[in-house]
Structures are given as C-alpha cells and as structure tokens.
Amino acid sequence: MAALHSLAANPKLAQLEQNFQRLSRQRALYTFILIAVVLLSISGGLVVAADANSGSFFSGLSRFFDYPVELVRGAYDAGLWRLFSLCWHYLPYLIETINIALLATLIAFFLGGALSFLASRNLVSQRILVFCMRRVMDVTRAFPEMVIALLLVLIIGPSPVAAVMAVCFHSIGALAKQFSETNENADMRAVEGIASVGGNWLQQMRYGILPQVLPNFFSYCLLRLEVNVRASAILGFVGAGGLGAELKMVVDWNYGADILVIIFMLVTAISLIDYISAAVRRTFIGDAATL
Amino acid sequence: MTHVHMLEMNAIARKYPDVVDRPLLKKLVAPIVTLLILAYLAVCYVSFDIHSVAKRVRFDIASLYLLDSYAHKIHVSYRFKKPEAGFVVSLEGNRNTVYSENPDWVQSSGANASIDLGRDGFVRVKDGIVSYRHPDYAQDFQVKTGQGAPTYTGRETPEWLRVSATQVDARPSLYSRIRVTKSRIEIQRYFAGWENFWFDFDSPLNGKSFGEVVSLAFSAQRLDPQQSNISLIFSEFWYNEEWLHGDIAYALLQTLVMAVVGTLIAGILALPMAFAAARNVNRNRVSRFGLRRLFDFLRGVDNLIWSLIFIRAFGLGPLSGTFAIFFTDTGTFGKLFSEAIENADKKQAEGVQATGASPVQKYRFGVFPQILPLFISQMLYYLESNTRSATVIGALGAGGIGLKLLETMRTRQDWENTTYIIALVIILVILIDNLSSWLRAKLIGGDSH
Numbered sequence A: 001m002a003a004l005h006s007l008a009a010n011p012k013l014a015q016l017e018q019n020f021q022r023l024s025r026q027r028a029l030y031t032f033i034l035i036a037v038v039l040l041s042i043s044g045g046l047v048v049a050a051d052a053n054s055g056s057f058f059s060g061l062s063r064f065f066d067y068p069v070e071l072v073r074g075a076y077d078a079g080l081w082r083l084f085s086l087c088w089h090y091l092p093y094l095i096e097t098i099n100i101a102l103l104a105t106l107i108a109f110f111l112g113g114a115l116s117f118l119a120s121r122n123l124v125s126q127r128i129l130v131f132c133m134r135r136v137m138d139v140t141r142a143f144p145e146m147v148i149a150l151l152l153v154l155i156i157g158p159s160p161v162a163a164v165m166a167v168c169f170h171s172i173g174a175l176a177k178q179f180s181e182t183n184e185n186a187d188m189r190a191v192e193g194i195a196s197v198g199g200n201w202l203q204q205m206r207y208g209i210l211p212q213v214l215p216n217f218f219s220y221c222l223l224r225l226e227v228n229v230r231a232s233a234i235l236g237f238v239g240a241g242g243l244g245a246e247l248k249m250v251v252d253w254n255y256g257a258d259i260l261v262i263i264f265m266l267v268t269a270i271s272l273i274d275y276i277s278a279a280v281r282r283t284f285i286g287d288a289a290t291l
Numbered sequence B: 001m002t003h004v005h006m007l008e009m010n011a012i013a014r015k016y017p018d019v020v021d022r023p024l025l026k027k028l029v030a031p032i033v034t035l036l037i038l039a040y041l042a043v044c045y046v047s048f049d050i051h052s053v054a055k056r057v058r059f060d061i062a063s064l065y066l067l068d069s070y071a072h073k074i075h076v077s078y079r080f081k082k083p084e085a086g087f088v089v090s091l092e093g094n095r096n097t098v099y100s101e102n103p104d105w106v107q108s109s110g111a112n113a114s115i116d117l118g119r120d121g122f123v124r125v126k127d128g129i130v131s132y133r134h135p136d137y138a139q140d141f142q143v144k145t146g147q148g149a150p151t152y153t154g155r156e157t158p159e160w161l162r163v164s165a166t167q168v169d170a171r172p173s174l175y176s177r178i179r180v181t182k183s184r185i186e187i188q189r190y191f192a193g194w195e196n197f198w199f200d201f202d203s204p205l206n207g208k209s210f211g212e213v214v215s216l217a218f219s220a221q222r223l224d225p226q227q228s229n230i231s232l233i234f235s236e237f238w239y240n241e242e243w244l245h246g247d248i249a250y251a252l253l254q255t256l257v258m259a260v261v262g263t264l265i266a267g268i269l270a271l272p273m274a275f276a277a278a279r280n281v282n283r284n285r286v287s288r289f290g291l292r293r294l295f296d297f298l299r300g301v302d303n304l305i306w307s308l309i310f311i312r313a314f315g316l317g318p319l320s321g322t323f324a325i326f327f328t329d330t331g332t333f334g335k336l337f338s339e340a341i342e343n344a345d346k347k348q349a350e351g352v353q354a355t356g357a358s359p360v361q362k363y364r365f366g367v368f369p370q371i372l373p374l375f376i377s378q379m380l381y382y383l384e385s386n387t388r389s390a391t392v393i394g395a396l397g398a399g400g401i402g403l404k405l406l407e408t409m410r411t412r413q414d415w416e417n418t419t420y421i422i423a424l425v426i427i428l429v430i431l432i433d434n435l436s437s438w439l440r441a442k443l444i445g446g447d448s449h
Helices: A002-009 A011-052 A057-061 A066-118 A127-142 A145-156 A160-184 A189-196 A201-238 A243-253 A256-285 B006-015 B024-047 B050-056 B059-070 B210-217 B229-238 B245-277 B285-300 B303-314 B318-343 B346-354 B359-398 B401-411 B415-444
Strands: B071-079 B088-091 B106-109 B112-116 B122-126 B129-133 B141-144 B161-163 B167-173 B176-181 B184-192
Touching: A011 B245, A011 B318, A057 B303, A066 A127, A066 A160, A066 A201, A066 A243, A066 A256, A066 B024, A066 B303, A127 A160, A127 B415, A145 A160, A145 A201, A145 B059, A145 B359, A145 B401, A160 A201, A189 A201, A201 A243, A201 A256, A201 B303, A201 B359, A243 A256, A256 B285, B024 B050, B059 B071, B059 B415, B071 B112, B129 B176, B210 B229, B229 B245, B245 B285, B245 B318, B245 B359, B245 B401, B245 B415, B285 B318, B303 B318, B303 B359, B318 B359, B346 B359, B359 B401, B359 B415, B401 B415
Parallel strands: none
Antiparallel strands: B071 B088, B071 B184, B106 B112, B112 B122, B122 B129, B129 B141, B161 B167, B167 B176, B176 B184
C-alpha cells in the first residue's frame, strides 16, 4: 500500500493514472451507448414488427408447434414405404435445384473472375475503370435473386433457366468483390518479374496473379455454391423450377408427408454440400477454411 | 525485352525440368477440365431445355415492360357513342385522370382532330376517316369508320399494321399506337418520365415546378386553409395515391426491422451457445454434440422454411420474418463463433486464470476479446445479406417491401412502381453494405472482411 501511495505521489504516474481513468470512463460510455442502441433497436424493431404482423406473438407462441406436429402426423400416416417412394419421386427435382446452383456458380466464376481483374486497384492503372467496375459489382450484388427471377419468369415463362440467370447475376457481383479483394492482397513481385521480361498485361495476370489467387477463388466459389443451392431452392417458389416449385405446390395443398420429405431432402442436401465443400476447401487453403 | 541465350535456357531447363517441360499428367489437367466443363454445359443445355426456352422468350413483352418502367402513355380517345365528349385526352386511359386542356400535340374540335405523334408522323381524323401519315411512307394509311366495324382502305399493310374483322391496330413504333374499333378511335403516345411521381393527378400541387413548390412552402398564403403549406406539400407527397410513398417507406422499414432485429437477436443468443459448444470451454461431449447438431439443423432448414412455419404460427407479417432470420442465423453464428472460440489462443485465458480469475472472468477477459472482431464483423456482414433475404421472404408472405414488389408485379401494369421499388431496395442494400463496412473498419480497425 505504501508503495502505491508513493507511486501516486509521482506527478508523471499520476498523470498516467488520470489518462487511464479517462480512457476507461470513455470506453465504458461507448460500451453503454452501444448496448443502449442495440437494445433500443431490438425493442423498437419488435414493436414495429408486431404492429404490422397479422397475428400476435403471444397467441402464436402456443401454436408454434402445431404446424410441425401436423406435418409429422401426415408423414406418420403415410407410412415408411410411402415416404421412401416420395423421396424417389422428388429426387429429380432436387438434382435440378442443385444443377441450377452449379451452373450459375460455374458461369459466375468465369465472368466474376474476369470482372475482378478489372476491379482490382493494383492490377489496373485506370482509376476510372476500377471505379466503374466496382459500381457495376455493387449493383449486381445488391439485386436480390428473387427480383430478377420474378421478372424473368414473366418474360421467358416458368423455367429453371430463369433461376440460373437470376442466381448467376447476383453471384457475379458477389464473387467479383471477393475475388478482387483477393487480387489486391496478392504479391506483386511475380507480376513485376513477368513485366520485366516483356510479358503483356494478360500474361502478367495469367502467370503472375492467377496461380496465387486460384485456390482462394475456388474456396470462395464453393462457399458461393452453398449459398446458391439455398437460393435456387427458394426461387422455385416464384415458378423457376426445381424442388422449390414442388415445395410451393405441396405447401399450398397442405400435403404433410410431401412437405416433410422435401424439407428433409433439402436440409440433407444443403448439409451434405456444406460438409463436402468445407472438406474440399480445407485441402485448397489449409485450416483457415472458414475465411 | 530481355533475350535469354540458348545455353542459359538449357541450363535453366536442366535445373527446373518440371517448369520447362511439365509432366504429361500436369499438361493434361487443363484440357481435361475444359472438356469436363464443356460436357457439363452441354448436359445443362439439354436438361434445362434451353433450346425451346430461347424460342419462347417474349422480347416484345420485355421491351413493353421496359418502356412502361420509365415512360408513361397518354391516350387520346373518341367514342362514337359519345360524340358530345369529343376527343378525350387522359393519362393511361384512366377515367380519373382526364386532362381538362389538350396538350399542344393534340388539336381537336368535335369529331375532327389532328394529333402529332412526333417522330412517328401524325394522325388526322376528319369526316369519319382516320388517316395516318407515316414519315417513311408516301401515302396515308386510311381507315373508314362509321357503321359497324372499321374498314381499312389503304393499299399496303406493313407488318406493324394489323387488320382484323373487328379492328385496325397500328403500332408504327413502341412509342405510339393507333387503334380503331367499332366503338372508338384511340391513339396512344408514350412520353419518358414518371408521371405524377411527386403529387397526385388531382392534387393542387400537380404540375408545379420545384421552384414553385419551394416558394409555396415559404409563402404565407395558404392553399388549404386547414393546414400550412409545408404540411400540405408533405401530405400530398406522402399520401400520393399512385406512388404510395408513405406505404412504401413503411414497408422498407419493416424489411429493415426484419434484417436488423433478426441479426442482432441471433448474434446475442448465439454467443453463449457458441461458448457452450466449444471444445475448449465445455468438457461435456454429449451437450457439445447436441448443440452442434442444433446449429446444423437451424442453419440447414433454410429461412424460407422457417418463415413458412412461423407464418403458420404468428400470421403473415414481419414478426414471422424476423423469427425466420433469427433462427437460421443463430445456427450460422453458433457454428462460426464456436469454431473461432476453439481456435482462440489459450495463453491469454491461462494468463487471466493465473491471476485467480473465476471461470466466467477467464472467458470474458481471456477469450472474448479475441473473438470480438469476428463477432462484430460477421454480424455486420450478415446484416447486408439478411436485408436481401428479408426482401425475399417478405415476398413469400412475411410482408415488407418484398410483398409490395410482388403486388406491383402481379398487376403487370404498374411497371414504373416496380422499377421504383427495385431501385429503393437496391439503394437500401448498398447503403447497408457501405454502412456495415464502415462500421467494421471503425470498430475493429484495419481493412478486414
């Protein structure tokens, strides 16, 4: 204690102590403000949401399990054999949904990859080009897939092609952004080396940048594939084919067994793809697979 | 360009044989991958039936929608049963939006009129004969009206002119249309721009320029004795019956609420669950396994399916959407955070423990600061993607801007409203995106993503 007193007597240390106190007070204030803002937005938001909702929260709480129970009862009545045959029946639609996601991701990989090189500040000297490409990316990324799918379904009719184009459009922007961030973190020495022996811009990109960033590109692509499988399942709801379209139909008809089978298939497929892609990503970029 | 000497080249080739002359297997990788991709594309071409879809594409509908999304059309019509009304000029042919004065491109008196269609020529109606002069054709196209169905008396019929037993329909370009039927003559012309975007057709403020409105706002003379000019301007704008600015703003708020509240609750709830699911915090293998599977389940059941279940329980509306987002994201955050906790550096926690801290203090001061940046950045990152998800599940019944969008699309006429809503959604998403990256940089410093 005596030592502490003598420390406090030191004017420099007293100053330090004061600064520390001030900073910790400031910190506590910021934390308090943050918590207050979070609590306010949650409670305010819930009030707005409950106000606009057609049913109320507390009356709904008791009914929460009604629908799942209804579905399970429907499945129980159908029996195991019928459930298996339903799985078999819906399998082609599941494959279609996965195909939509796969094709869209594949196209977005190439187009987004090409776009990303033009949107990286370290690779393109024209600032204006980078700026324009980034704004293009922002807009394509901001488009919800659903909006494009709705428009396309009106123009080309209900078809999985609408879903492919919608998912692809959004994915191009999303992938190009992640790709260009990877490009900007790439080591520029390889590019300089190739430039010094007379390689043109395309060769610099192909041999200087691409080998460095490709593992990351693949990794982002696999993550995007997971997202896209979910998205293409949802797009079926607006008539863009796949398992989502079937789900919408059986939900409208209230076929408990069918609904449960489709949900089960979707969840299994999504989890399986998550699992496989995590494993593959680990081989590409090592343990930092979560990015 | 530096030239490498032959001898040097050989020396390099000997030193790095794999680079200059790559093994056969590596050489084959690129062509095989290319072939596989092409084969897959071919399979997709067949299985998605792209050939017949390409034939089905309705470019005419697409261009009409596109035109309608940025332009409005004005109808000039004459009904044979109501000759006393003469030629009526109205917006989109609506009975409530009839102009009291003819615009300068329409001159009419009784049953005769002369209508200028700009670049598409002009139409003259005289003594029951509609004659249309197209700038590319030497002769007028004439239609005789009167008793029964109209008769086309012109010699040639270009492809944009359709004559049927009941009507003559000419569409010289997308921007104009001339239709003569048994009961009426109707001429439509498109003009660029959103009509009545600020104020309703019959609002006292309609047609006033921006400067006039501003000067009105500050003038003491009241247009409406009941309220001040500023509140009149605001209410005329906010309750615009065609554009529904107020309703759309409220719908946007609902969508935003779904995204923000769903993300926040998910993050706050997932944090303790993630600690309980981390190997280095919770020694109980069974409970850990259970939590992990719970996260997988919450995440795997997409928020679309959660929203179906919640809509059944809580009814249509943003509350159901909020819960759907909150359920899915609790799973996602739980998984991400628990992995981060497991990867956290042990030394800090041990250091805190060595000072005699309780277990709670150990994790609060030893582990939590390490995962805080990830916690914040993931939540902000998901906020942006949830804004888009909220729009989507909104369209499927959770309300908000998604539902408004679907409603305007269903009418297949209000394409200008659809465009307006899409523009607002995109602006909202881009704003949230920028805000979240700004906050990320501010809160955790550096350029992390």
